[in-house]
Structures are given as structure tokens and as C-alpha cells.
Amino acid sequence: MARYKVFVFAEVSNSEMGSAEYHPWLNRFAVFTAGVTLVLIGVGGVVTSKGVGLAVPDWPTTYGYNMFLFPFSKMVGGVFYEHSHRLVASTVGLLTAVLAGWIAWKDRRPWMRKLGWIAFLAVVLQGVLGGLRVVWLKDEIGIVHACLAQGFFVLVGAIGLFTTRWWSRFSLRKHPIAGCHALRRLALGTTILIFIQLILGASMRHQHTGLSINDFPLAYGRLIPPMDAVSLARINLERIQWMDLPATTAFQIALQFVHRIAAFLILAGVVWSARRICKTNGLNPVLRGLSVIWVGLVAAQIVLGASTIWTNKAADIATAHVVVGSLTLLAGSLLSIILVCCVASREGNPAWALGIQNSEAEIQKMGMAG
């Protein structure tokens, strides 16, 4: 039944709408919302980097004030970051509501409307999670809050992609993507690895125990960090008495070590993907551009990760590491979306191929080839 509806819509969009689906201001607004979301991730990152998430103990109020009436003069110390985070978050919530409404009003693709409402629900859930993290004093919620933020950013970024002129006019027949099955596997696999890497990162950051391995590229002067009880006791004595850091655990040390290993797997995945894309689809400016940007981002991300360790987790560097991490995930996600839609279109799966107007599958199904 659902599939039937999709077919009807595809017919309409192809025969009547065509490139008319492109709404430049909707696209600009979606990209703007994604941009403000990135700023929000940055401010949220500062809150965690500086460990001031609980500087405002109440929610949704701020020290008993309505959050929009909280006086600027009281935004001192940690309150400044946490309260700013709430204000920017409210802005993103509002922008997302407008975006979802705008899509419902102008965009005739039903799956796009669904995406708009999912984004709205996600931003509401995200706000509530942020509030519960404060009220329930649970670091674990902070981890979920951080990961949902990344997912939401990718979702709004994808809406940005789906509303571009390029997407609305993209024709696989005119600009075929070569070897998209293999490319999809590589790009999607790497992107999933990046998301797992972000979860690891969030888990490390929300322990608030500082660095558990404080040298790089080596770990406590070795290739594999020591995790036995005796070494751990020695490390913790050092941390508490001389480094102003709380005790760490073998689990935390292992987590940070895995994060380092995963970083190099991701680097390999991204470089390999980009190489393959440039070899097989070097003339496709979007694919080539995205993959080159992806390589640049992942390289910057590794430098920032190393700098986070070398500066003993300086708040600005650690926050930049979070923001560039989001962008790396977004670049991988957009590439993967294009490749997934390409494969779906090749395989004649209209539910996915619908993402791309005039895709091969549609053209064949509709008998409009030529």
C-alpha cells in the first residue's frame, strides 16, 4: 500500500513537477538551520569541555527565572556557557519547527515531510534529554544527548542536501555514477565507523576524568597502555596527588586506546574511499568535492585529537575536535546517502530511488526513457 502511494507520487513528480520541486529559500533555510546546529554542538561541546553542565542546577528554569528572562548580568562563570547553550538550543528548536512546517507547506515529497517532522521530534527529545541530564545528574544521559546531537545534525544536513537544486535536477542517466555498489559499501562502512567513534568520544568526555592516557602517539611510553592493577594504582596515585585529576579506570584507558586505533581505521577508510571516488567518478564535481573535503576533515580531526592530548585537554581544542567530528560525520553521511540512492536506483527500488528525481529506475518504471 505504502509502496503504491510512492509510485503515484513518483509519477506526479516526474511528469508534472520535475525541477519545480526546488525551493531556493527552503534550501537556504535548511542549510542555515544546519549551520546553527553546528554552532549549538560547539556551545554544547564547550559546556562539556569546561565541565559546567551543572552550573545551572534547574531546568527548564534558570535559577528560578524563565530562561528567556534570566538577566545577562547573572551569566557569570559556568552559568554563561550553560545558559548560552540553552538559548542557542531554543533557537535551533524554533528553526527546526519552522523548517518542518515549511517542508510540509512547500515540499511535495511525502518522505521529505516525514523527515521534517522526525527532525522536529528529535530536537524536542534532544531538549528534554539535555534537561534530564541536569535534573537527574546522570552523565550517561549526557552521552546519549551528545550522540543524538550528531544524528540530528546529519538529519538537518541531509534535508539541506535533498532541497538543493543539484538534488532536484540530478539525473543518473545524464551523470551516471560508476561502480556505486563498491563505493557505497566503503563510504557507508567508514561513516558508521565514524559514528561509533563519536559515541566512544562522547563516552570519554562525559566521564569527566580528564585524559586517561596523557601521551601520544605512545601510551604511557608504550605501544599498548598498561591496564593491570599495579600500574593502575601507580597511575592513579600520580593523578590524584600531582595532576589535579580524579582516578581513572582500566576501562577508560582501554576506551581511549580503542579511540586512537579507530581513528587510523577511519583515516584509511576515508582516504581509500576518496581515492576510489576520484578514480571512478573524478568528473562528478559533487562526489569529488565531498570526498576531498572528507579527507581534509579527517586529517584535521586527527591533528585536533592529538592536540587535545598534547594540550592536556584544553577546552577550545577539545571543543574544536567535537565540531570537526560532526562535520566529518556529515561529509561521510552525505556521500553515503548519494551512493545508497544510486544503488537503490540501479536495483529498481523506488522507495529509495525517489530521493533522486529522474533516476534510472524511475525513468524505466515510468517508461519515460529517452
Added chain:
Amino acid sequence: MKKTGIWIATGALLVTSGMAFAQGSISGKAILQGAAPAEKAIKMDADPYCAKTHATGVTTKHYIVGPGGGLANVFVYVKDGLAGKTFPVPKEAKLLDQQNCLYVPYVMGIQVGQLLQIQNDDSTLHNVHCMAKNNPEFNLGQPVKGMKSEKVFTKPEVMVQFKCDVHPWMFAYVGVLDHPFYAVTKEDGSFTITGLPPGEYTLEAWHHKGGTLTQKIKVEAGEAKAPDFIFKPKT
């Protein structure tokens, strides 16, 4: 009439002195061996009010060392030897104050069930974030000068850390015990724990930077002298 009065007075004296003799006390000293590590300057510019109250600058005060190396702010308490005994909960409350953007006192003790009053004496806002592990964690906002909150701990816990997330330099440490036999060393490093029933005890001394030290001590009626607790900074 006069005679009766004298008799009563003598009787009272005997009873009180007898009570005093049935109980013991421990006194001793915490010592820092060697030079104290340098303290770090605290930057308070994030809150203009705090910066103004410390116009001449302020540093951490991890090591307050008196003459002869006496180390202040060491929490000394009876860790073992009181099992099975219960002690009345003091009626008077203990005060944890926030003055000039610092917790006062920095180290204190309290009994399970005893009222803890937490007060803001500053014209700025603080959040009182109790990082207890055995007791429930809590986080209170005190946006206005003179605000007072009251809390009670339900389980022993040494030490409970308090912090303020608005002012990341603000910390306090509270030792929660189910008995009244604890003390915090004074500026000269000395402490006295009074009113102890005679017995054998394990005494522990905790210092925020120096870690913990323990010793066994036998208390009889009268004053027992504990050997010095000697903390050693890394050389």
C-alpha cells in the same frame, strides 16, 4: 544548710570528674615533611564579583603549613573500633558557607542525621553541587545572598566532595560519620578528639592532596597522645 551545700558541691565535682575520667581523648598533630609544593594562582575574572573580593589575588590553599611543619585541614577520625555502638545525633546544625566565592570551611565533619546548613554569603550566584557517592548526589542553586538550604546525610562517607560549577575553583570536603569522634587539624596541625570511651581504635588522617594515613591507638581514661601523622609530598 551551709554544710549541705558543700556536700552537694563536692558530690557534683566527684561525679563530673568521674565522668571525665571514664572518657578519654586523643590529641596529636599532622605534619608535612619537606617543603610544600607551590600553590597555583586562581583566576576569578569569570565572575566580576569574585574577582573584586580578591583584588590582591588568590591562590589554591592545598597546603596550609604552620611552624614545625604542622599541616592544617587534615580530617582525622576514628575509622575502626566503635562497631556496635551508637551515639546521639547533635542537635546543633553544621554550617557550610560560601564567602567571597570560596567554601568555608574547606574541610569539615558532620554526623549522619545531623543538619547541614549551606549558605550563600555572596552577592553572586552559586550552585552547591554535592558529589556524594554513598549518599544521594544533589545540586542546588543559590542565586541570592543570604539563601540557606538544609540537607541531612543518611550514610557515613569519607569524604564527600562539594563543588560549584559556576566557579570551577570552589571545593569543600565533608567527612560524614556515624559517630562524633573526628577533628580537623588547626593551622598548627594539631587536633584533639574528645569524649572517647576507652578502647583500641584505628585512626585515619585524610588530606586532600596527601592521601590517607592510619595508625592504631589505645585510649584509656585521660588523654592519649597519638604519634604524628607525617605526610610526604613527592620529591
